[in-house]
Amino acid sequence: MIEYKNITKRFGEKAAVDNLTLSLEKGTITMLIGPSGCGKTTSLKMVNRLVDPDEGDILINGDSIFDLDPVTLRRDIGYVIQEIGLFPHYSVFDNIATLPRLHKWDEKKIKDRVYEVLDMVTLDETYADKYPRQLSGGERQRVGLARALAADPEVLLMDEPFGAIDPINRLILQQSFLEIQEEIKKTIVFVTHDINEAIQLGDKIAIMNQGSLVQFDTVSEILANPENEFVENLLGQDRNLKALSLKKAKDYAVKEGYITVTDGTEKEEIRKELEDKDLIVAYILDSRDRLKGRYYIDKSARKVEGRYPIVRETKPYRVTRNTSLTETLSRMLEHGEKKLPVVTREDRLTGVIDLDAIFEEVEQAGAPKEA
Amino acid sequence: MEFFTYIAENSDLVVSSIIRHFVLFAISMAFAVTVGTGLSIIITREGHEKMGQVILSVTGASQAVPSVAVIALVFLFIGIGMKPAIIALVIYSLVPIVFNATSGILSVDPGVIQAARGMGLTRTQRLWRIKIPLAMPVIMSGIRSAATINIGTVTVAAIIGAGGLGDIIYTGLKLNRPEMILIGAGFAAIIAILVDTVLHYVEQKVTPKGLA
Numbered sequence: 001m002i003e004y005k006n007i008t009k010r011f012g013e014k015a016a017v018d019n020l021t022l023s024l025e026k027g028t029i030t031m032l033i034g035p036s037g038c039g040k041t042t043s044l045k046m047v048n049r050l051v052d053p054d055e056g057d058i059l060i061n062g063d064s065i066f067d068l069d070p071v072t073l074r075r076d077i078g079y080v081i082q083e084i085g086l087f088p089h090y091s092v093f094d095n096i097a098t099l100p101r102l103h104k105w106d107e108k109k110i111k112d113r114v115y116e117v118l119d120m121v122t123l124d125e126t127y128a129d130k131y132p133r134q135l136s137g138g139e140r141q142r143v144g145l146a147r148a149l150a151a152d153p154e155v156l157l158m159d160e161p162f163g164a165i166d167p168i169n170r171l172i173l174q175q176s177f178l179e180i181q182e183e184i185k186k187t188i189v190f191v192t193h194d195i196n197e198a199i200q201l202g203d204k205i206a207i208m209n210q211g212s213l214v215q216f217d218t219v220s221e222i223l224a225n226p227e228n229e230f231v232e233n234l235l236g237q238d239r240n241l242k243a244l245s246l247k248k249a250k251d252y253a254v255k256e257g258y259i260t261v262t263d264g265t266e267k268e269e270i271r272k273e274l275e276d277k278d279l280i281v282a283y284i285l286d287s288r289d290r291l292k293g294r295y296y297i298d299k300s301a302r303k304v305e306g307r308y309p310i311v312r313e314t315k316p317y318r319v320t321r322n323t324s325l326t327e328t329l330s331r332m333l334e335h336g337e338k339k340l341p342v343v344t345r346e347d348r349l350t351g352v353i354d355l356d357a358i359f360e361e362v363e364q365a366g367a368p369k370e371a
Numbered sequence: 372m373e374f375f376t377y378i379a380e381n382s383d384l385v386v387s388s389i390i391r392h393f394v395l396f397a398i399s400m401a402f403a404v405t406v407g408t409g410l411s412i413i414i415t416r417e418g419h420e421k422m423g424q425v426i427l428s429v430t431g432a433s434q435a436v437p438s439v440a441v442i443a444l445v446f447l448f449i450g451i452g453m454k455p456a457i458i459a460l461v462i463y464s465l466v467p468i469v470f471n472a473t474s475g476i477l478s479v480d481p482g483v484i485q486a487a488r489g490m491g492l493t494r495t496q497r498l499w500r501i502k503i504p505l506a507m508p509v510i511m512s513g514i515r516s517a518a519t520i521n522i523g524t525v526t527v528a529a530i531i532g533a534g535g536l537g538d539i540i541y542t543g544l545k546l547n548r549p550e551m552i553l554i555g556a557g558f559a560a561i562i563a564i565l566v567d568t569v570l571h572y573v574e575q576k577v578t579p580k581g582l583a
Contacts, residue, residue, distance in 0.1 A: 048489055050485070071491045079486065086483075087483060087486075087581075088581050090581060091580075099491070131580065
C-alpha cells in the first residue's frame, strides 16, 4: 500500500504537485492521468525518490520512504519507462539480470529468474542473447517489464510504458500486461495520458490537473459520476460507451424469454410451446446444457397456411460471459439480433442478453449533457 | 636515391629520432588521455550539464588554435627541452580528447540514465556501467584523432628542443636537403598510420557489443 500524505513539490514558483493526498491499495493498478504538466509523472517519480517533495510524506506499507537510502529503496521498486530505458550495450539477459546482480543473488538463481520472467512476458529463451536494437518496440517493452519484475518487487512504477508503441501492439501489450498482473498482483502506479488506457487497465484512476487531484475513484464510478467538467472532457463524449466496455454480458443475462429443448424434439411440439408462451426462440441444448442450435419462428417470412414458418439453426450467434457490453452490442448490430445467448467457456447456456437491457444501462448512466 | 643513402649512412640518428619521437608521443598521450577523460568525467557529473556545454564550446573553439602557437606559448613561460615539449603536447592533445569524451558522455540517452537511476544504480555504477561504455565509441574517436594530431605536433615541437623526427626535418630545411625532410615527414606519417591502426583495433575491442 502506498500513501501520499499532503505532498507538495514546487519547481520555482509553480507548484508541480499541490498538497496531494492519495492512498493506493495493495495489489491494484492505479492510473495517474491528466494533461501534460499536471504533475502525474512527478508524483510517480516521488515514490522511488527520483524527485523529492518539498512537503509531505510518502508511506509504503506504513513506513516513510524518506527513512530509507534512495538506492536501497529503488532496488525494491520495479521501474518501467518508455522503451528507451533498456541498456543498449547489455544483452536482454544482462538487462534483466541487472537488479538481481546488484542484490548479489548467485548466478544460478539469477539465470532461473531471468528465464522465468522472460516466460512471464511471453518471450522465449532465444531472446536472452539478443541486444535491444535487435528487438521490435513491443519486444523491448516486454523486456522492460521483465527487467522491472526480475527482483520480484512489491511495487511497480510504470511511466507511460506503452506510449511509443503502435496502437495494435499496444492493445496486445495491455491485454498481456493485465494477464500478468492477475498472476503477480503487484501494487502498480501507472502514468498515462491516454484515457482509454486508463479505463482499460486501471482498478482505480487518479485524475490530476495543475498539480491537484481532481478525482480519485474506481473506473466505473468515475465514468458514472464525473466530478466536474474537466473530468467529463477528459473522458470524452463517448463515456457512456466506455462505461459499457467495463460491464460484462454475464451480469445482464436473464433466464427468461426463451425455452430450451433437447435435440430431437418435434418441430410442431416446439411451435406449440412457443405460441402458448408467446415466445419465438427455443435453444437446443445437449445433455450437458451445451448450446447446439436454436429454433425460431421467422416472422419476417411469408405465412404458410396462416402461420409463420419455424426455422432451425445449428450455429446460433452467441457471446461468452465475460464479453463486454460494447462488444455484445456490436455483435447484435452486426448480426441483426435483438437477443443473444450467453454461454460459459464450455459453451453452456447461462441465459440471454437483451438489447433493451443494454439500452437501459446507457440511460441509467445518463446521456451526456451536450447531447 | 639519396633517400636510402641517407638512411644507410645515418641509421643511428634515424632510429634514435624515431624512438624519441615515439616516446614523446607516448608520454604526452598517456597524460592527455588520463587527464582528459578524468576531466570530462568531472565536467559531466549529473546536475552540472551546463558546465559540460560550456566546456564543449571552449574546446570546440580551441581546436582552431595552431599547434605552433601552443608550443610558442609554452616556450615563453616554461622554456625549452623535452619537458616543456611534453607539456605543450599534453595541452594540445587534451583538446580533442576532452571535446569528444564530454560530448560522448553528455549524449548518452537521458532515458537510459534515468532508468539506471530509477533501478537503484549508484552514481559510480551509472558512470562506469552505463555512461562510459555507451560513450566509448565517441571517447575513442577523440583519442584517435588526438593521437594523429599529437604525432604531427611532435615534429613541430622540435623547434623548442624536443628532439625526434622534427630535428631531421628542420636540419633538412636549413641545409636544403629534401631527402632529410622526406625522411622526417615520412617516418612521422608511418608512425601515425601504425598508431591509428592499433587504436582502431582497440576501439573495436572496447566498443560494447550491443552498439555498433
